[in-house]
Amino acid sequence: MGFSGGLPAGRLLVGDTGAVYPWNDAIPPDDIARYLAAGYGDSFSGDEFRAISAGTSPALIVVDMTLAFVDGRWPTGHSQTGWPAVDANARLLAEVRRLGYPVYFTKMYEDPTHSAAPSQKGRWKTVGRRLPDPDLPPGDVIVDELAPKPGELVVCKHHKPSGFFGTELAALLVYDKVDTVVVTGMTTSGCVRATAVDAFQYNFDVVIPFECVADRSQISHKVNLLDLHMKYADVAPLDHVIDWLNSLH
Amino acid sequence: MGFSGGLPAGRLLVGDTGAVYPWNDAIPPDDIARYLAAGYGDSFSGDEFRAISAGTSPALIVVDMTLAFVDGRWPTGHSQTGWPAVDANARLLAEVRRLGYPVYFTKMYEDPTHSAAPSQKGRWKTVGRRLPDPDLPPGDVIVDELAPKPGELVVCKHHKPSGFFGTELAALLVYDKVDTVVVTGMTTSGCVRATAVDAFQYNFDVVIPFECVADRSQISHKVNLLDLHMKYADVAPLDHVIDWLNSLH
Amino acid sequence: MGFSGGLPAGRLLVGDTGAVYPWNDAIPPDDIARYLAAGYGDSFSGDEFRAISAGTSPALIVVDMTLAFVDGRWPTGHSQTGWPAVDANARLLAEVRRLGYPVYFTKMYEDPTHSAAPSQKGRWKTVGRRLPDPDLPPGDVIVDELAPKPGELVVCKHHKPSGFFGTELAALLVYDKVDTVVVTGMTTSGCVRATAVDAFQYNFDVVIPFECVADRSQISHKVNLLDLHMKYADVAPLDHVIDWLNSLH
Amino acid sequence: MGFSGGLPAGRLLVGDTGAVYPWNDAIPPDDIARYLAAGYGDSFSGDEFRAISAGTSPALIVVDMTLAFVDGRWPTGHSQTGWPAVDANARLLAEVRRLGYPVYFTKMYEDPTHSAAPSQKGRWKTVGRRLPDPDLPPGDVIVDELAPKPGELVVCKHHKPSGFFGTELAALLVYDKVDTVVVTGMTTSGCVRATAVDAFQYNFDVVIPFECVADRSQISHKVNLLDLHMKYADVAPLDHVIDWLNSLH
Numbered sequence: 001m002g003f004s005g006g007l008p009a010g011r012l013l014v015g016d017t018g019a020v021y022p023w024n025d026a027i028p029p030d031d032i033a034r035y036l037a038a039g040y041g042d043s044f045s046g047d048e049f050r051a052i053s054a055g056t057s058p059a060l061i062v063v064d065m066t067l068a069f070v071d072g073r074w075p076t077g078h079s080q081t082g083w084p085a086v087d088a089n090a091r092l093l094a095e096v097r098r099l100g101y102p103v104y105f106t107k108m109y110e111d112p113t114h115s116a117a118p119s120q121k122g123r124w125k126t127v128g129r130r131l132p133d134p135d136l137p138p139g140d141v142i143v144d145e146l147a148p149k150p151g152e153l154v155v156c157k158h159h160k161p162s163g164f165f166g167t168e169l170a171a172l173l174v175y176d177k178v179d180t181v182v183v184t185g186m187t188t189s190g191c192v193r194a195t196a197v198d199a200f201q202y203n204f205d206v207v208i209p210f211e212c213v214a215d216r217s218q219i220s221h222k223v224n225l226l227d228l229h230m231k232y233a234d235v236a237p238l239d240h241v242i243d244w245l246n247s248l249h
Numbered sequence: 250m251g252f253s254g255g256l257p258a259g260r261l262l263v264g265d266t267g268a269v270y271p272w273n274d275a276i277p278p279d280d281i282a283r284y285l286a287a288g289y290g291d292s293f294s295g296d297e298f299r300a301i302s303a304g305t306s307p308a309l310i311v312v313d314m315t316l317a318f319v320d321g322r323w324p325t326g327h328s329q330t331g332w333p334a335v336d337a338n339a340r341l342l343a344e345v346r347r348l349g350y351p352v353y354f355t356k357m358y359e360d361p362t363h364s365a366a367p368s369q370k371g372r373w374k375t376v377g378r379r380l381p382d383p384d385l386p387p388g389d390v391i392v393d394e395l396a397p398k399p400g401e402l403v404v405c406k407h408h409k410p411s412g413f414f415g416t417e418l419a420a421l422l423v424y425d426k427v428d429t430v431v432v433t434g435m436t437t438s439g440c441v442r443a444t445a446v447d448a449f450q451y452n453f454d455v456v457i458p459f460e461c462v463a464d465r466s467q468i469s470h471k472v473n474l475l476d477l478h479m480k481y482a483d484v485a486p487l488d489h490v491i492d493w494l495n496s497l498h
Numbered sequence: 499m500g501f502s503g504g505l506p507a508g509r510l511l512v513g514d515t516g517a518v519y520p521w522n523d524a525i526p527p528d529d530i531a532r533y534l535a536a537g538y539g540d541s542f543s544g545d546e547f548r549a550i551s552a553g554t555s556p557a558l559i560v561v562d563m564t565l566a567f568v569d570g571r572w573p574t575g576h577s578q579t580g581w582p583a584v585d586a587n588a589r590l591l592a593e594v595r596r597l598g599y600p601v602y603f604t605k606m607y608e609d610p611t612h613s614a615a616p617s618q619k620g621r622w623k624t625v626g627r628r629l630p631d632p633d634l635p636p637g638d639v640i641v642d643e644l645a646p647k648p649g650e651l652v653v654c655k656h657h658k659p660s661g662f663f664g665t666e667l668a669a670l671l672v673y674d675k676v677d678t679v680v681v682t683g684m685t686t687s688g689c690v691r692a693t694a695v696d697a698f699q700y701n702f703d704v705v706i707p708f709e710c711v712a713d714r715s716q717i718s719h720k721v722n723l724l725d726l727h728m729k730y731a732d733v734a735p736l737d738h739v740i741d742w743l744n745s746l747h
Numbered sequence: 748m749g750f751s752g753g754l755p756a757g758r759l760l761v762g763d764t765g766a767v768y769p770w771n772d773a774i775p776p777d778d779i780a781r782y783l784a785a786g787y788g789d790s791f792s793g794d795e796f797r798a799i800s801a802g803t804s805p806a807l808i809v810v811d812m813t814l815a816f817v818d819g820r821w822p823t824g825h826s827q828t829g830w831p832a833v834d835a836n837a838r839l840l841a842e843v844r845r846l847g848y849p850v851y852f853t854k855m856y857e858d859p860t861h862s863a864a865p866s867q868k869g870r871w872k873t874v875g876r877r878l879p880d881p882d883l884p885p886g887d888v889i890v891d892e893l894a895p896k897p898g899e900l901v902v903c904k905h906h907k908p909s910g911f912f913g914t915e916l917a918a919l920l921v922y923d924k925v926d927t928v929v930v931t932g933m934t935t936s937g938c939v940r941a942t943a944v945d946a947f948q949y950n951f952d953v954v955i956p957f958e959c960v961a962d963r964s965q966i967s968h969k970v971n972l973l974d975l976h977m978k979y980a981d982v983a984p985l986d987h988v989i990d991w992l993n994s995l996h
Contacts, residue, residue, distance in 0.1 A: 031466040038325045038465060039378030053376075055924075076287045110608040110654075117651060119673035120666070122452050125480055127302075129288030153615060156608075158666040161480075165450040168618070168656040168664035170917065175617035175950035177802075179924055189476045194450075197443055201414045203371050203922035216287060217280040223472035227438045231374055231410075304675075359857040359903075366900060368922035369915070402864060405857075407915040417867070417905040417913035419668065424701035424866035426553075426677055452673035529964040536823050536963060537876030551874075574785050620950050623978055625800075627786030659978075663948045687974045692948075695941055699912040701869050714785060715778040721970035725936045729872055729908075 021049075021235065022210050023222040032226075040230040052234045052244045054205035055179030059102040061199075062089060063163060063185030063192050065146050066107050068132070068139025070186065075130040076139075081214035081221075082186060086145050088211040088238055089184050093146060095242050099249050102176045103152040105142055106163040106191070110156050112138035121159050161194035170202055180205040182241060183233075184212035189220035196233050206233035209241040270298070270484065271459050272471040281475075289479040301483045301493045303454035304428030308351040310448075311338060312412060312434030312441050314395050315356050317381070317388025319435065324379040325388075330463035330470075331435060335394050337460040337487055338433050342395060344491050348498050351425045352401040354391055355412040355440070359405050361387035370408050410443035419451055429454040431490060432482075433461035438469035445482050455482035458490040519547070519733065520708050521720040530724075538728040550732045550742045552703035553677030557600040559697075560587060561661060561683030561690050563644050564605050566630070566637025568684065573628040574637075579712035579719075580684060584643050586709035586736055587682050591644060593740050597747050600674045601650040603640055604661040604689070608654050610636035619657050659692035668700055678703040680739060681731075682710035687718035694731050704731035707739040768796070768982065769957050770969040779973075787977040799981045799991045801952035802926030806849040808946075809836060810910060810932030810939050812893050813854050815879070815886025817933065822877040823886075828961035828968075829933060833892050835958035835985055836931050840893060842989050846996050849923045850899040852889055853910040853938070857903045859885035868906050908941035917949055927952040929988060930980070931959035936967035943980050953980035956988040 035041050042050060070086055072079030096103055109116070132139055148154055155169045163169050173181070181204050183196045192213050199206045208228060215221035229235040236244075284290050291299060319335055321328030345352055358365070381388055397403055404418045412418050422430070430453045432445045441462050448455045457477060464470035478484040485493075533539050540548060568584055570577030594601055607614070630637055646652055653667045661667050671679070679702045681694045690711050697704045706726060713719035727733040734742075782788050789797060817833055819826030843850055856863070879886055895901055902916045910916050920928070928951045930943045939960050946953045955975060962968035976982040983991075 027466075027468055031468050034465045039375050042374045042376045078283075117649060119452070119670045120651065122669065122673065123449055123454055123481070125291045125478065125482070126288050127291045151615065153618065160450045160666070160669075161446065162450060165447070166664070166666035166669060168658070171620065171658075171664060171948060171950045172617045174921070174926070175620065177924075177926055179921070189472075190480060194446055197410065197446075198414070200372055201409045201411060201443075201918060203368070203918045205372055216283045217276075217475075219276055219280050220472055220476055223438075223469055224476070227469055227473070229374065231439060232372070233374070366898065368919045369900065371918065371922065400864060402867065409915070409918075415913070415915035415918060417907070420699060420701040420869065420907075420913060421866045423672070423677070424869065426555075426675075428672070428675055450669060452669045525964075525966055529966050532825075532963045537873050540872045540874045576781075617950070621947055621952055621979070623789045623976070623980070624786050625789045658948045659944060660948060663945070687970075688978060692944055695908065695944075696912070698870055699907045699909060699941075701866070703870055714781045715774075717774055717778050718970055718974055721936075721967055722974070725967055725971070727872065729937060730870070731872070 021225070021229070023226040026219060026222040027226055035230045049236055049240060050234065052207055052236055052240060054207055054234065054244070056248055057178050058180040058182055058207070058245060058248065059104065059173065059176060059178040060092065060096045060182045060184070061163060061195060062093070062103070062105045062146060063183065063195050064107055065089060065105070065185050066140050066142055067137070070143050073136060074132045074139045078186070078214060078216045081216070085186065085212055085214035086143055088209070090145050092182070092184065092209060092212055092238060092242065095245060097149065099245055101245070102178065103148070104169065104172065105148050105152065105154045106157055106185070106195070107142060107154060108140045108157055108159055112140040114140070116159055124159070157191070161191045162198045163191070163195040164198035164202070165194070173204065178204065180207065182207045182209065184209060186214050188213045188215040189217065189224040190215075193224050193228065196228055200232040207241055207244070208233050208235045209238040210235050211238045270474070270478070272475040275468060275471040276475055284479045298485055298489060299478075299483065301456055301485055301489060303456055303483065303493070305497055306427050307429040307431055307456070307494060307497065308353065308422060308425060308427040309341065309345045309431045309433070310412060310444060311342070311352070311354045311395060312432065312444050313356055314338060314354070314434050315389050315391055316386070319392050322385060323381045323388045327435070327463060327465045330465070334435065334461055334463035335392055337458070339394050341431070341433065341458060341461055341487060341491065344494060345431075346398065348494055350494070351427060352397070353418065353421065354397050354401065354403045355406050355434070355444070356391060356403060357389045357406055357408055361389040363389070365408055373408070406440070410440045411447045412440070412444040413447035413451070414443070422453065427453065429456065431456045431458065433458060435463050437462045437464040438466065438473040439464075442473050442477065445477055449481040456490055456493070457482050457484045458487040459484050460487045519723070519727070521724040524717060524720040525724055533728045547734055547738060548732065550705055550734055550738060552705055552732065552742070554746055555676050556678040556680055556705070556743060556746065557602065557671060557674060557676040558590065558594045558680045558682070559661060559693060560591070560601070560603045560644060561681065561693050562605055563587060563603070563683050564638050564640055565635070568641050571634060572630045572637045576684070576712060576714045579714070583684065583710055583712035584641055586707070588643050590680070590682065590707060590710055590736060590740065593743060595647065597743055599743070600676065601646070602667065602670065603646050603650065603652045604655055604683070604693070605640060605652060606638045606655055606657055610638040612638070614657055622657070655689070659689045660696045661689070661693040662696035662700070663692070671702065676702065678705065680705045680707065682707060684712050686711045686713040687715065687722040691722050691726065694726055698730040705739055705742070706731050706733045707736040708733050709736045768972070768976070770973040773966060773969040774973055782977045796983055796987060797981065799954055799983055799987060801954055801981065801991070803995055804925050805927040805929055805954070805992060805995065806851065806920060806923060806925040807839065807843045807929045807931070808910060808942060809840070809850070809852045809893060810930065810942050811854055812836060812852070812932050813887050813889055814884070817890050820883060821879045821886045825933070825961060825963045828963070832933065832959055832961035833890055835956070837892050839929070839931065839956060839959055839985060839989065842992060843929075844896065846992055848992070849925065850895070851916065851919065852895050852899065852901045853904050853932070853942070854889060854901060855887045855904055855906055859887040861887070863906055871906070904938070908938045909945045910938070910942040911945035911949070912941070920951065925951065927954065929954045929956065931956060933961050935960045935962040936964065936971040940971050940975065943975055947979040954988055954991070955980050955982045956985040957982050958985045
């Protein structure tokens, strides 16, 4: 290839200081080298996390942190990764609320008992999806730990992955004069990714604190975070995101 | 329901008949089992490729098969995976044209010499992107082997990954009364994925012949195909896609 | 201008047979002549209604036929034009249901008691809007005469005029393989026009039976119907629309 | 609320001071009274123009000021209203450029010699549209008097009325952190209205200096401006718009 710029040998993304991206143990170094050779991933120095490069008017979008996704009693739930992500989101939410930035939540339908028509369900490859135990309450309810406060809007996605597709989210962000979105929630490879990509396409800066997103598949989680970090977003530790939010204030 | 959790032992996605999905060597069985336990991925029987489940009025969308992505002389190019994908797309295109289904191409800009403004380039994480050798011709040109024929439209994406975002593609598909899109091109984890997800969100059925898509990162290629197959699309061998297209006619 | 084709002298849009478009008494002949000179309005013969030119897979979209718009007890209501439009819509709905075509309704919010945030209300020029009498029931409820049947979907617009903006309507039409939309409801110059223009932009054929739309302003009603008929839609008598729907079956 | 129904007698929109909205001679007082009774139109005092109520980060969108629309040699052209609107836009452009606010233009296609496919032309009611004289140059070219300067982007609409539909315009406005759009150009009842309504739907404030918009039909021009002013935008004299832009600086 004749690639001559780029990184010093042997210093891919994480260095002796111990900074660790979630994908570090899963991505072959050759794959990362090929991204960097093409000029993706911005200016990695190789021995620390990449600095957050974003705007000055942020908002938080918490994607689908509902019982049905977080809690293992539901067939779509992931208690092993969902509940730790709840804790991380609770910490982030407290900071964002204290700083006074707008907060939006997404979930599927306004009415959690909603019985969707086939045209509303769409083309999901989930013909054989198990129904939840009928004794459980409705699952499309945001978990108590992250319950929206008055004035925090819940955007309903009508069974689609992106928080922007077929919703008023872009218009809400314009109204609130937001230029940067912090995207969290579940699942990394599904609704989080689709929402982050659309935010990027609308030219919002996108920041993803990696402890605040979760998935049922660890390999999908890691690779999707890498994809996002190489092209569309800054994936960063929650501590860095909180420091950066405070620095804007 | 009779579903008792997971697949029969030893029959994950590929069986004794030798059907091989591209992700087979890269995804831990536990990750796939977790998808299936949640009801994603439709009705895998485990010993053969999943049948294509789609509509009856298909169109082909060839994403970004331009010199800049296919050819290794450009810094964003991938000759090792791009040129084989060109061959597979050429075979598919010949069939689709013979059958008379609509064909659309995407690329970045109408004018390949376009010098984009910062607001057109958007928020890509490619600050350090290398420029192509100035002696090369413009790279945003579809490769000769796949050159559009008269009547086949080229949709320009203005530096965004999805063929639908900020373009007339959805309206073209409505005009042509399409209900199913076959999505091919480059890169799997970038513009192909974003285009396939948006097609799914518009409620088109989505089919992806895996030999016709390519990426710079093999792990991103494989995991994104798995994500798509579990949730949004039928990922299938080109032979199956061609058989299915002929069966519709 | 040198315009030489076009209409026979003195036979603009309506002829001796008595066909009467709603705008006939309000639009100066010069204005219509200027449209026709520019090639708008398709092939008016001048002595009869223009034939409906549309697809073969229609659906009905009933826009905002809620108490708050139909009924004069609400400050936004128009009992003098709203209730006659209810009767015309009831007749159309009965035919569409008998023929088995899809029906969609729009209104503002899923929950008619919704208390919208400022960012949800948006930029309406209605600072001084009167509140309805607090003794009235919620107004964002479709009138009983047109109540949706099971399987007929209600699309919520979140305080925006177009039934497509920020909603899943385009995706629902794709799912149902619709190529033509019959748009009715209130108000002609507001939500009906915005919905019809977006349907046109998505390349659906648009048909508007003029008895089924209504407005608070007669001049806005008439001029908006003319605008639509000259450029984006077939505005036609309800009888013609019903005959055309039956002819497709 | 203290609102007792309607305006003080004899003070509809324009008063003794001579403020004159373009629709004043065309709209029956009853129609305006009905708007105001429903709470539309914000707080008219009745004896002067309504003050502009908008954000602090404006941009200018000049819609379709091309030869084909401005110049009477083209069948779609309107030299009697188009050329005066060019003069007004030239004055506004000079101010906006001096103040350093972003400027965007729209027109149909990047390549003015474009030969659109039927699916690109869409569903226009213009079957009988006259072709321009073959000796004329391409018409989809912005008039010299308003030619874009380097850095001012031209957004191509692909034969659709709204500058937002199927274009990157919303994303460009987000990138430039715009909260208010001044919309001008041609035609008032076509592309200007559709663009203004979409800007409103995205929650941008919308301002329309009435001398800077034009139409082939005077009644459509006037009624569409009234519709916009009652619901979605501030329609104001160019002098007021220029004063307001200067006041922001």
